[in-house]
Amino acid sequence: MKNKTARIQKIKDLISGNCIDSQGKLLSQLQECGFDLTQATLSRDLKRMRIAKVGDGDGGYTYILPHAVTPGVHVEHHASAKPQSSSPSGFVSMDFSGQFCVIKTRPGYAGGIALEIDALDSVFVMGTIAGDDTILVILKDGVSLEEITDVLENIIPTIREKTV
Amino acid sequence: MKNKTARIQKIKDLISGNCIDSQGKLLSQLQECGFDLTQATLSRDLKRMRIAKVGDGDGGYTYILPHAVTPGVHVEHHASAKPQSSSPSGFVSMDFSGQFCVIKTRPGYAGGIALEIDALDSVFVMGTIAGDDTILVILKDGVSLEEITDVLENIIPTIREKTV
DNA sequence: TACATTTATGCAAAATAATGCTGTTTTTAT
DNA sequence: ATAAAAACAGCATTATTTTGCATAAATGTA
Numbered sequence: 001m002k003n004k005t006a007r008i009q010k011i012k013d014l015i016s017g018n019c020i021d022s023q024g025k026l027l028s029q030l031q032e033c034g035f036d037l038t039q040a041t042l043s044r045d046l047k048r049m050r051i052a053k054v055g056d057g058d059g060g061y062t063y064i065l066p067h068a069v070t071p072g073v074h075v076e077h078h079a080s081a082k083p084q085s086s087s088p089s090g091f092v093s094m095d096f097s098g099q100f101c102v103i104k105t106r107p108g109y110a111g112g113i114a115l116e117i118d119a120l121d122s123v124f125v126m127g128t129i130a131g132d133d134t135i136l137v138i139l140k141d142g143v144s145l146e147e148i149t150d151v152l153e154n155i156i157p158t159i160r161e162k163t164v
Numbered sequence: 165m166k167n168k169t170a171r172i173q174k175i176k177d178l179i180s181g182n183c184i185d186s187q188g189k190l191l192s193q194l195q196e197c198g199f200d201l202t203q204a205t206l207s208r209d210l211k212r213m214r215i216a217k218v219g220d221g222d223g224g225y226t227y228i229l230p231h232a233v234t235p236g237v238h239v240e241h242h243a244s245a246k247p248q249s250s251s252p253s254g255f256v257s258m259d260f261s262g263q264f265c266v267i268k269t270r271p272g273y274a275g276g277i278a279l280e281i282d283a284l285d286s287v288f289v290m291g292t293i294a295g296d297d298t299i300l301v302i303l304k305d306g307v308s309l310e311e312i313t314d315v316l317e318n319i320i321p322t323i324r325e326k327t328v
Numbered sequence: 329t330a331c332a333t334t335t336a337t338g339c340a341a342a343a344t345a346a347t348g349c350t351g352t353t354t355t356t357a358t
Numbered sequence: 359a360t361a362a363a364a365a366c367a368g369c370a371t372t373a374t375t376t377t378g379c380a381t382a383a384a385t386g387t388a
Contacts, residue, residue, distance in 0.1 A: 023375065188343090207347085
């Protein structure tokens with residue numbers, strides 16, 4: 001076996017960092033990084049990792065990391081030091097687009113979580129508006145998904161796993 | 165064109181209700197339901213809808229809607245269970261601009277209608293926030309008036325006549 | 329240690345999915 | 359209303375992904 005664990009980690013990095021639209025491309029990048037494998041193995045890795053290829057809304061495709069899938073529990077391999085969700089147990093998912101970010105919560109939690117976001121007093125956030133189970137976060141012009149995720153991660157540690 | 169809107173809706177129903185692991189199977193089911201299309205068209209539909217195929221954690225694959233299902237109970241909407249076009253009598257008007265769509269309702273109806281919109285689970289809608297007589301629908305970047313109208317028409321048949 | 333099991337992989341073939349091109353239908357603009 | 363543009367969908371073909379089979383590496387067991 002040729003270091004599967006490191007490979008898996010690298011795949012995650014590549015997927016989340018770049019726009020990859022085929023196993024062939026991903027394979028090349030992995031090989032450039034020194035991993036020695038074939039496309040068949042990669043296909044099996046992706047299957048196990050529940051990584052999927054989806055339309056990117058702009059004519060192409062892109063691979064994405066999984067988000068809470070119904071059957072079973074998703075086990076994070078390198079469990080590591082993620083502080084346990086001390087916070088908003090009401091958080092459900094996050095979606096980003098343009099100048100906004102929409103956070104879905106369990107019914108009734110939106111207001112509370114919005115307050116926490118406001119309290120962060122981030123320069124990236126212009127403001128929030130909360131309903132019962134949805135929060136609209138209005139971002140400063142030009143803020144990226146990466147940036148806002150970094151901010152929100154402070155109160156929702158698991159946010160990266162739930163971002164659509 | 166052979167009723168694309170209905171087909172799209174049916175695809176969602178099938179995807180969320182069953183475990184489908186290939187376009188071929190999905191195609192068969194659609195055909196059994198009376199839809200006449202080819203695999204090529206289906207492939208394009210899935211791309212536009214951002215539906216993805218992922219490992220199901222049990223040796224197989226399954227197609228999933230882009231919005232992860234809320235952990236816990238997942239209520240499937242069968243065609244029949246669709247919030248009947250009770251033509252929300254509370255609907256008053258719709259206004260569209262940029263990445264938003266504002267729906268005016270009769271006092272007290274906003275929450276209910278927003279729920280119906282959420283239930284559509286449309287790829288075009290990031291979320292909704294409802295007050296007492298107004299619903300703010302946050303759209304995915306780039307969604308057109310035409311697209312969102314098609315979606316909302318499912319629950320508000322008369323929407324085209326009331327769009328500002 | 330020696331043997332049985334399980335897990336990983338490569339290879340090549342099979343199965344699936346994506347798309348270029350083209351004729352139509354539907355919209356939009358004039 | 360008519361022309362021009364955009365959206366759809368089929369067919370055939372190409373590209374990509376998945377998998378059966380066989381082998382090797384790791385793990386478990388007596």
